[in-house]
Amino acid sequence: MHNPDANQLKPVQKALDFNNTEIAFRGSSDSDLERAYWLFKIISVRFLAKVGPPLTRFAMAIGLPVKLLIKPTIFEHFCGGETIEECEGTVSKLASGNVGSILDYSVEGEEEEKVFDETCAEIMRTIKRADGDKRIPLTVFKVTGLGRFELIAKRDAKEPLNEEEIAEFQRVSSRINLICALAHERTVRVMIDAEESWIQDSIDQLALEMMRRYNQNSPIVYNTYQLYRTNVLECLRQDTKLAFTEGFILGAKLVRGAYMEKERKRAEEKGYPSPINASKEDTDRDYDDALRFCINHLNTIAFVAGTHNQESCQLLAQLLDGKQIKHDHDHIYFSQLLGMSDNLSFNLAASGYNVAKYVPYGPIKAVMPYLFRRAEENTSVAGQMGRELKLIVKEKKRRKMF
Incomplete structure (x- = not known):
């Protein structure tokens, strides 16, 4: 049996502040932040986001060990x-x-x-x-x-x-x-x-x-x-x-x-x-x-x-x-x-x-269309990647101060 209530303790309500990166990234380790930083940097480059999916499909089709690269990076971040x-x-x-x-x-x-x-x-x-x-x-x-x-x-x-x-x-x-x-x-x-x-x-x-x-x-x-x-x-x-x-x-x-x-x-x-x-x-x-x-x-x-x-x-x-x-x-x-x-x-x-x-x-190969769509959607949303990166950088700086 699961014990969901163990994770259901309601915190004291805080005033809503979307720029509070301490709360936003409380569950992210330094290495999680670093991975997110580089992922969003790559996704924000339209050329890489466009050529990445067909290259990945080709590499998987000919049996290259792409899964070893995908699982600890983009898959682990979004899945x-x-x-x-x-x-x-x-x-x-x-x-x-x-x-x-x-x-x-x-x-x-x-x-x-x-x-x-x-x-x-x-x-x-x-x-x-x-x-x-x-x-x-x-x-x-x-x-x-x-x-x-x-x-x-x-x-x-x-x-x-x-x-x-x-x-x-x-x-x-x-x-x-x-x-x-x-x-x-x-x-x-x-x-x-x-x-x-x-x-x-x-x-x-x-x-x-x-x-x-x-x-x-x-x-x-x-x-x-x-x-x-x-x-x-x-x-x-x-x-x-x-x-x-x-x-x-x-x-x-x-x-x-x-x-x-x-x-x-x-x-x-x-x-x-x-x-x-x-x-x-x-x-x-x-x-x-x-x-x-x-x-x-x-x-x-x-x-x-x-x-x-x-x-x-x-x-x-x-x-x-x-x-x-x-x-x-x-x-x-x-x-x-x-x-x-x-x-x-x-x-x-x-x-x-x-x-x-x-x-x-889902299995990595089967979930790839979903991941590719995420990358393509994100590049078409003006400013989305910039905001993500800005907040990650802000949190990395905040952590260095403490």
């Missing part, structure tokens, strides 16, 4: 381990700073039914592992881990499916239901990640169906809303109206979005209007409006604010205080990725807010 058991150290370390873990089996890009069944079984294992352990308040999965991307894209495009494809899609739906039914039985919250816009309608329909079944009394299933898409704030409003009318709780994870360059490129190639907001300012506005909307509908919505944006975190904290909502309200979580924005995660937790970090895990 919890290769198995659920290997994640225990990360779970404990985060919990010591009152930050929860979101176990995320990050295998993707597979095509075989056998692999989809294995992935489904592994996601169910994450739910069983989270059951009864307060240090793991949320779990997560991607629909494309459970079914073929092309099948879902065909259904989204409203192209007729043949009998074999209809049966195949029913298997995808069954896997999702198995996961959500177990989550409901164990009272473990499970988030369904967002994906590309041309498969998202099917994912949204599946998520809403799961919420109708399993969110009658408490938030179990969460769908993800990518606010960099032009129509998603309105979708959030409509889904909230539906949840209120039909009497279930809407689970919503709010993110800006992860496929901007791919989305714009496809829209241009296929000659349809880009589904992505024209500017970062538009996305920031929609994201912050979504936070305000959720706060104003807390009886109907439980939400996770997935963001590395300091201004949005500050806004949500101010909204809670302005409406005298307790910091650890059961319907509100902040969330960031493991290995990034520790200044947000740990300082929010020190001020008594619910915070959980994504803890990706």
Whole structure:
């Protein structure tokens, strides 16, 4: 049996200060800081971030021992381990700073039914592992881990499916239901990640169906809303109206979005209007409006604010205080990725807010697409790497003074 309460002693709440590097890096050793410094230095160089993934794939394909380089560096920084058991150290370390873990089996890009069944079984294992352990308040999965991307894209495009494809899609739906039914039985919250816009309608329909079944009394299933898409704030409003009318709780994870360059490129190639907001300012506005909307509908919505944006975190904290909502309200979580924005995660937790970090895990080779995407996303987020590096340098200097 786990003893999660050992790591659940709430600290005295501190005033929120995102520049407090002592709190942000309290769980990081000097060598952890040094590794993070060099990783972010490398990732911040666009050329290296672009050529690194194909070179690594090539090296792995011809049998070079790349894993020996990847595991103690980028993998260890951004992932919890290769198995659920290997994640225990990360779970404990985060919990010591009152930050929860979101176990995320990050295998993707597979095509075989056998692999989809294995992935489904592994996601169910994450739910069983989270059951009864307060240090793991949320779990997560991607629909494309459970079914073929092309099948879902065909259904989204409203192209007729043949009998074999209809049966195949029913298997995808069954896997999702198995996961959500177990989550409901164990009272473990499970988030369904967002994906590309041309498969998202099917994912949204599946998520809403799961919420109708399993969110009658408490938030179990969460769908993800990518606010960099032009129509998603309105979708959030409509889904909230539906949840209120039909009497279930809407689970919503709010993110800006992860496929901007791919989305714009496809829209241009296929000659349809880009589904992505024209500017970062538009996305920031929609994201912050979504936070305000959720706060104003807390009886109907439980939400996770997935963001590395300091201004949005500050806004949500101010909204809670302005409406005298307790910091650890059961319907509100902040969330960031493991290995990034520790200044947000740990300082929010020190001020008594619910915070959980994504803890990706899986065999190194299978998790490589996830790691490559992290590197590519980070270079496209202006200023993100600069902020990470600045805070690491600040903490290294602070430690030298003592």
